[in-house]
Amino acid sequence: MTEIAIDFAKMDGLAPGIVQDARSGQVLMLGFLNEESWRKTKDTGFVTFWSRTRQKLWMKGETSGNRLRIVDVFTDCDQDAILFRVEVEGDGLVCHEGTVSCFTRPLTAGAGVAA
Secondary structure, three states: OOOOOOOHHHEOOEEEEEEEEOOOOOEEEEEEEOHHHHHHHHHHOEOEEEEOOOOEEEEOOOOOOOOEEEEEEEEOOOOOOEEEEEEEOOOOOOOOOOOOOOOOOOOOOEOOEOO
């Protein structure tokens, strides 16, 4: 089987990485990967992002212990985004604000659409 390549060129060398809990289906967080972090992710089996602010590799959970062990990984039809289905190690609090998911703030999406 031929490995599918992620198209990092579309977003100036980055691809969004969506992290979803493999058991519950809950979306936990979004980060960005470059080719180097993608290689490290594949080599280790744990999600490793590229920190845009610090300009360095960042393995989620390297200090908190809430690492993201990959169960499955998929790309979208354009091959420019990655979906990680994971098991969270540690206490399961993925967000740096101490919550399971980073997606906790409701928004109004538009006319007649409530969060």
